[in-house]
Ligand SMILES: Cc1cc2nc3c(=O)[nH]c(=O)nc-3n(C[C@H](O)[C@H](O)[C@H](O)COP(=O)(O)OP(=O)(O)OC[C@H]3O[C@@H](n4cnc5c(N)ncnc54)[C@H](O)[C@@H]3O)c2cc1C
């Protein structure tokens with residue numbers, strides 16, 4: 001009887017252990033986490049672009065995108081910015097601490113649609129967190145996708161998430177990796193210097209056979225969308241990850257609702273065409 005009640009409680013998190021914590025840029029850390037129950041760990045899968053509700057016991061829970069890829073099962077990763085109650089408590093934990101996780105939630109990127117197409121990934125700031133999952137997925141299943149291009153920009157080299165991992169991709173034959181910083185006082189940055197939008201002038205993409213996946217701060221969308229429209233991208237080939245304050249993550253509390261859509265269930269990934277019906281979210 002006890003087991004049945006547990007299975008019916010959709011809010012019950014699973015126990016998970018923090019395996020490692022990698023410092024990222026100022027105020028951001030990458031948490032490597034593993035389910036305590038081996039069976040759950042083995043059977044757990046997800047799509048790039050999905051998120052989990054993460055609980056710090058005694059503080060509360062909040063949604064975070066999966067930054068790892070299901071192509072590398074076992075350990076799941078979250079890239080987290082310290083912003084408030086839950087993340088403050090999370091940043092006080094150390095490896096081996098127990099946390100709770102439930103999910104995965106949300107629609108994720110439509111991987112089946114993306115297959116056999118070219119892919120243009122455009123990230124700004126923390127938008128790299130969900131897009132790193134997509135990038136890893138695509139690189140791990142390289143033969144199923146066409147040309148892959150990443151555009152990612154930051155204010156300076158110390159502002160780039162996953163910096164060394166991405167710098168390693170600069171010369172990769174597998175993809176076209178374009179990284180840019182607004183300024184580099186150290187004079188050691190090996191990639192581009194200038195506004196991230198300038199990187200668009202360096203890429204060749206065929207709008208009819210390319211999907212664009214975008215995630216970043218709201219201001220970035222305006223400029224990136226302009227660049228994509230200049231290249232005649234159709235609205236249904238532009239995929240955007242939209243964030244909204246969430247509570248339950250499972251379509252029950254109504255916290256994330258815009259009109260008749262629940263961002264936690266219908267999103268967080270929307271085509272630009274769909275986002276036109278969600279003006280508050282863009
Ligand atoms: C689908 C999704 C994926 C996400 N992925 C990531 C991720 O990968 N990494 C990451 O770092 N963050 C991510 N976030 C954001 C993260 O969930 C929030 O920053 C979360 O609020 C952090 O919890 P907290 O208790 O630490 O901060 P909070 O105490 O919730 O405060 C965070 C900020 O939000 C403001 N705020 C809180 N509640 C509200 C409200 N109801 N209305 C308006 N403003 C409010 C606060 O003033 C503060 O500025 C994601 C959010 C969503 C919805």
Ligand code: FES
Pocket residue numbers: 245246247248249250251252253254255256257262263264265
């Ligand atoms: S967060 Fe509760 S309905 Fe979406």
